[in-house]
Amino acid sequence: MIVKALIFDVFGTLVDWRTCVAREVEAHLQPLGLQVDALAFADAWRDQYQPAMEAVRSGRLPFCKLDRLHRHNLDVVLADFGLDAVDESTRQSLNLAWHRLDAWPDVAPGLHRLRRHYRLAPCSNGNISLMVDLARRNDFPWDAILGAEVARDYKPKPAVYLAAADAFDLTPAETLMVAAHSSDLDAAARAGLRTAFIARPDEFAQGAGERMPTVPVDLTAVSLTDLADQLTP
Template identity: 80%
Template sequence: MQQIKALIFDVFGTLVDWRTAIAREAEQALAPRGITFDALAFADAWRDQYQPAMEEVRAGRIPFCKLDRLHRRNLDVVLADFGLDRVDETTRQHLNLAWHRLDAWPDVSAGLHTLKPHCRLAPCSNGNISLMVDLARRNDFPWDAILGAEVARDYKPKPTVYLSAADAFDLRPDEVMMVAAHSSDLAAAAEAGLRTAFIARPDEFGPGLGESAATVAVDVSAGSLANLAQQLGTACV
């Protein structure tokens, strides 16, 4: 494998456990108001709105906007679906920023710090820059830059998102490796000319409901970021 000069990362699901944190945040925000509901189902329903909302942008039906705005639109839909229209505006604003307060999987911070001396590191997420900064500060992610959808003004898996990340580092696509827990993300990155690494997150959508193995050809498959660093060895310089 050619030498890799930068690693770019999917964030939701790959680096952070969105499902557990969103369920926790929803419970903390709504339970004190006497609202009883299935918090994990609520988290799943909110996440289910994610791809359809971004497709509105990718297809050109609405202009590009930050993911925070799409999350808020999606939150209003899910609250209505759960019969929670009475939730007030202040609570909605607080709950929408729950995506800025997600917790990392246990291996992530240490793994990123292990990789940092050898490669430039950046998120390549559909999350907006302020969201990525807040997650980095919360979870000690040592980024060299914040890249992804807001820089590209489009959403993955559009090729421009991956290519703009490589261009930001003044690198060829084949000098950049996309790291993700989702085969579809990696397939799109490979189509754009990037190298790819799969990280198993088998519990992302609930116990045993995430991807344990890539369903597409990848350059590296790893069970953790530490394992990824071991496998890359001298390929990452």
């Protein structure tokens, strides 16, 4: 397997979105005297993610950045939780919760080791400013910011993976997609990329993430540092 670049899913694979979004929900709503199950709110917000992107993928909506979709979804979830009274400034700040997510502990050390030997970039549905903020917060050593905003479409559309490989002037087979989600890896493989699965068994709650891939992959690892052990001398 000759690989020259690694591209990464971010939400769930590199960062713990659920715990961090719940933390932000509490920080924003409790000062307003609003009590809410913050983890349930985070889950409900995330549940709106794929349907919102499907509207773009299907052509029903023109491409727009994930921040804009997240804001629409936030308004929906606030209404569903009976929180319509939340003011505009709070909504704007809370919507940026996705820019303030924390990485899993193995991620930064693993990325720094991998970067000695490979080009690295996110291949996320998150927009560029979001990816930059997460990189600066968590010391992600990217060589480029790739993904949905570059491709003007959302994963798992093939164009997103192919645009990332092309940005590095590489063939799909020279590009390794790294993710904790079998569906993401399956789509990347169908586009001709190599694939590596990272186990995140607690992504959706304790024991509620993927421990093993459900599709064929080239590599399987329990962490980014484990992946680095497999790919570097």
